[in-house]
Amino acid sequence: MKSEKPFSDDAVQIEQNCGGLSRRAILLTVGGVAALAAAPTAQSISERPPTASTGRVRLVVNGKPHELDLDPRRSLLDVLRETLDLTGTKKGCNQGACGACTVLLNDRRVVSCLTLAAMHDGAQIRTIEGLEANGELHPLQTAFVEHDGLQCGFCTPGQIMSGIGCIAEGHAGTPDEIRFWMSGNICRCGAYPGIVAAVADAAKRA
Amino acid sequence: MTTNVIGKPLPRVDGRAKVTGVARYAADFNQPGQACAVIVGATVGLGRVTGIDTGPVEKMPGVIAVITHRNAPRLPYAPHKSYIDPATGERLHVLQDDHVRFYGQPVAVVVADTIEQAERGAAALHISYTPERPIIDPADAQALPVVPEAGKQPDARLPADTARGSADSALADAPMRVDEIYEIARENHNPMEPHATVAAWNGNRLTLWSKSQFVVNEQAEVAAVFGLPSENVQVICPFIGGAFGTTLRTWPHVTLAAMAARQVARPVKLVLTRKQMFFMTGHRPRTLQRMALGATVDGKLTCIVHEGTGETSRYEEFMEALTSVTTFLYSTPNVRTRYRLLPLDIGTPNHMRGPGEASGVFALECAVDELSYKLGMDPIDLRRRNEPAIDEGENRPFSSRSLMKCYDLAAERFGWSRRSPEPRSMRDGRLLVGMGVASASYPAFHAPASARARLLADGTAEVEVAASDMGPGTYTSMTQVAAETLGLPVERVCFSLGRSDYPPAPSHGGSWTMASVGSAVRAACLAVQKEAGKHPQSGRPIEAIASSQRDPDAAARFSMHAFGAVFAEVAVDPDVGTIRLRRAVGAYGIGRVVNPRLARSQCIGGMVGGMGMALMERTVLDSRDGRPVNAHMADYLLPVNLDIPQLEAHFVEELDPHVNALGVKGLGEIALVGMAPAIANAIFHATGKRVRASPIRIEDVLTV
Ligand code: FES
Numbered sequence A: 001m002k003s004e005k006p007f008s009d010d011a012v013q014i015e016q017n018c019g020g021l022s023r024r025a026i027l028l029t030v031g032g033v034a035a036l037a038a039a040p041t042a043q044s045i046s047e048r049p050p051t052a053s054t055g056r057v058r059l060v061v062n063g064k065p066h067e068l069d070l071d072p073r074r075s076l077l078d079v080l081r082e083t084l085d086l087t088g089t090k091k092g093c094n095q096g097a098c099g100a101c102t103v104l105l106n107d108r109r110v111v112s113c114l115t116l117a118a119m120h121d122g123a124q125i126r127t128i129e130g131l132e133a134n135g136e137l138h139p140l141q142t143a144f145v146e147h148d149g150l151q152c153g154f155c156t157p158g159q160i161m162s163g164i165g166c167i168a169e170g171h172a173g174t175p176d177e178i179r180f181w182m183s184g185n186i187c188r189c190g191a192y193p194g195i196v197a198a199v200a201d202a203a204k205r206a
Numbered sequence B: 001m002t003t004n005v006i007g008k009p010l011p012r013v014d015g016r017a018k019v020t021g022v023a024r025y026a027a028d029f030n031q032p033g034q035a036c037a038v039i040v041g042a043t044v045g046l047g048r049v050t051g052i053d054t055g056p057v058e059k060m061p062g063v064i065a066v067i068t069h070r071n072a073p074r075l076p077y078a079p080h081k082s083y084i085d086p087a088t089g090e091r092l093h094v095l096q097d098d099h100v101r102f103y104g105q106p107v108a109v110v111v112a113d114t115i116e117q118a119e120r121g122a123a124a125l126h127i128s129y130t131p132e133r134p135i136i137d138p139a140d141a142q143a144l145p146v147v148p149e150a151g152k153q154p155d156a157r158l159p160a161d162t163a164r165g166s167a168d169s170a171l172a173d174a175p176m177r178v179d180e181i182y183e184i185a186r187e188n189h190n191p192m193e194p195h196a197t198v199a200a201w202n203g204n205r206l207t208l209w210s211k212s213q214f215v216v217n218e219q220a221e222v223a224a225v226f227g228l229p230s231e232n233v234q235v236i237c238p239f240i241g242g243a244f245g246t247t248l249r250t251w252p253h254v255t256l257a258a259m260a261a262r263q264v265a266r267p268v269k270l271v272l273t274r275k276q277m278f279f280m281t282g283h284r285p286r287t288l289q290r291m292a293l294g295a296t297v298d299g300k301l302t303c304i305v306h307e308g309t310g311e312t313s314r315y316e317e318f319m320e321a322l323t324s325v326t327t328f329l330y331s332t333p334n335v336r337t338r339y340r341l342l343p344l345d346i347g348t349p350n351h352m353r354g355p356g357e358a359s360g361v362f363a364l365e366c367a368v369d370e371l372s373y374k375l376g377m378d379p380i381d382l383r384r385r386n387e388p389a390i391d392e393g394e395n396r397p398f399s400s401r402s403l404m405k406c407y408d409l410a411a412e413r414f415g416w417s418r419r420s421p422e423p424r425s426m427r428d429g430r431l432l433v434g435m436g437v438a439s440a441s442y443p444a445f446h447a448p449a450s451a452r453a454r455l456l457a458d459g460t461a462e463v464e465v466a467a468s469d470m471g472p473g474t475y476t477s478m479t480q481v482a483a484e485t486l487g488l489p490v491e492r493v494c495f496s497l498g499r500s501d502y503p504p505a506p507s508h509g510g511s512w513t514m515a516s517v518g519s520a521v522r523a524a525c526l527a528v529q530k531e532a533g534k535h536p537q538s539g540r541p542i543e544a545i546a547s548s549q550r551d552p553d554a555a556a557r558f559s560m561h562a563f564g565a566v567f568a569e570v571a572v573d574p575d576v577g578t579i580r581l582r583r584a585v586g587a588y589g590i591g592r593v594v595n596p597r598l599a600r601s602q603c604i605g606g607m608v609g610g611m612g613m614a615l616m617e618r619t620v621l622d623s624r625d626g627r628p629v630n631a632h633m634a635d636y637l638l639p640v641n642l643d644i645p646q647l648e649a650h651f652v653e654e655l656d657p658h659v660n661a662l663g664v665k666g667l668g669e670i671a672l673v674g675m676a677p678a679i680a681n682a683i684f685h686a687t688g689k690r691v692r693a694s695p696i697r698i699e700d701v702l703t704v
């Protein structure tokens, strides 16, 4: 039953339902665990002064090698966008929740906003800028235009990189399978039917 | 000569730029020597800033400046209001005093060499407050509704009160009655592209690469804030990563970007975080509506009473068309509408796709559906029974109205005849299946606009307007209009938009871009052709600027709206309450369709948005401080690929010679309006449970 109050507001209730821990606290706890698991030692994080100490990282982006001095906090997304000025990859949420920043890292799709560049020394990165070959669009790029799998185009680079991953993984057999495996890429314009059609079409041609 | 390109389903002319990552959005315009700014928002919902400990942050590596109300320049903030700003109240003057008006209001900006340094500085900045108790919950005893100031005038566009006949006594006398309360949740636009501005000063000239649906107004607003002549400000925005209304206004972060750039004497990039987009850049206001219908036993409406209240901030009265459609959608002699605002300690809401209509039509179309069940009448028959011959609210004929044709077309495509009328009577295995319908409507606006057309010696043409393209395909459709008018193939026309120094266009919203900008493009192309006729073979570029506006005579004679009918099928799991949209069909009468491929995409996108409104979207505020508790792309639920089944959009043939020379009515908003009530009505049909609040959630149907 909805409360009798107009505009019932159950925010407080949500907090209580989390067993006394606020939702925020839970997220922080989870985030903390993830950070500890990923870092060399827990101590090295807490004791490191918040300086902009840099580290040398080698990345091969779209076939081109780069040797970069990076702030260890810099995400792969910000390396692409801010360091290398490859702005085709988009920052939609910086929370790992929208897929706009999807790139291929050693041929696997990842959300680059949650990927620390410093942890991927030597990695091969492929972005939307690296798909065209000799002036020819990648078949999935062509399919996106043909099926109008876009409107504003902001989610599109992420959708296409994700679609390439989806096809390579063998997850593009049926429209339902595509819907499932492409659900990490939000399209707020709602171009989903066109996106599914484009991925299905390119998968057939692949 | 004509090439008949209007009406062709051409692929997007900017498709290649978008699939290759070449299309540049605001945050993609990195400038040499650029610094990064990050906004620090208030962590109380109301009160005063009493202390900001800037010292430690200023010493952090890379930090160049920490700007607060204590050291920010006092800005002129000259009066400026466009029609998309609330008519009553005054915009937030950012960092000009210590007052916190809502949770998340900017109270400081940290500028640093890199984004990491600025974020680190922002996170480390310690601020103390004297908090006061904000009023967030509309049910709070101290939340008191007001009559919107701008709705009091007799000729108000959004009147606070309207009445014809005597609706209340007709309601008391009505043999059949529905009288219910409907609640629409606060929603955030959440376009995929966060708001972003790159600001660069050159002396007292300012360039803003900034996400905006209204570049000429952003120019005027920023010029007013800084006390500059308008021509000193240039706003550039060739691509918008979705917006749905959130960038119609120029919000304070644009001022902050410019302020920071001036302070540090470097170009500055400022991008809002996803979280900040939940309180800094407007939202669809929560509304509470009473909808009462009276009818005879054979289904003739005798009256409608519609009373709606929408939330607004304490410093501005945001109004939307909550009760407008009620006055003309049905034929009935007695109608009374009432629109009130509830000022709360929140940021000012703003227009979100189908502003007002989406919420108002939800209440109206759910109530009509309820009435149909009470009458034991097919909901489409009930609507047919009450289809008006003219706009009875304005007592003028419609320029065109194809609502019943939309129902006929969509009913056939959807297979409405297969529906069995009883609630809970259709099943698919264990699942309860339901079918619902709703009408959609949105005004066919047309605002003054201008355009420049240039014929070049090589036989190509260039057309420029300070318009925008947030995704519907303005680039493509305007190219088609220009090509058709000039008799050129589309490849020979280059259409440009998104610069404030181009001829002015109205805001990119209200579904009026095609009508307004399209008519201006056509006028400029006709003008340049005339000019070319005077100077045949000059060998030099020939240019003409022209503007267009609605024929005032037609505007006075006709009521102009687009109409549509939306059908939805849902399946509800009776054991766990999950609701799935299985399919939906919409049919729309929107005048001429310039590009069916893009129009279809736009409609489907609107249906997806309406599905989000019906089943998912809701920004939940902590009533203690106004903090949005789900300010995250994963916690603010919105439709993902797997949520979206096959959706169909159809257009009925509709020739409307009155709306404008192109005969177009616009499509952006109506595509969303109607979807949410169709789904709500389908859920009732499936479950027998009437849910009168959006979004409809598992727990709402779990007890079925
Ligand atoms: S920007 Fe990386 S998932 Fe949204």
Ligand code: FES
Pocket: A149, A150, A151, A152, A153, A154, A155, A156, A186, A187, A188, A189, A190, A191, B192, B241, B242, B471
């Ligand atoms: S095309 Fe706009 S978000 Fe997907």
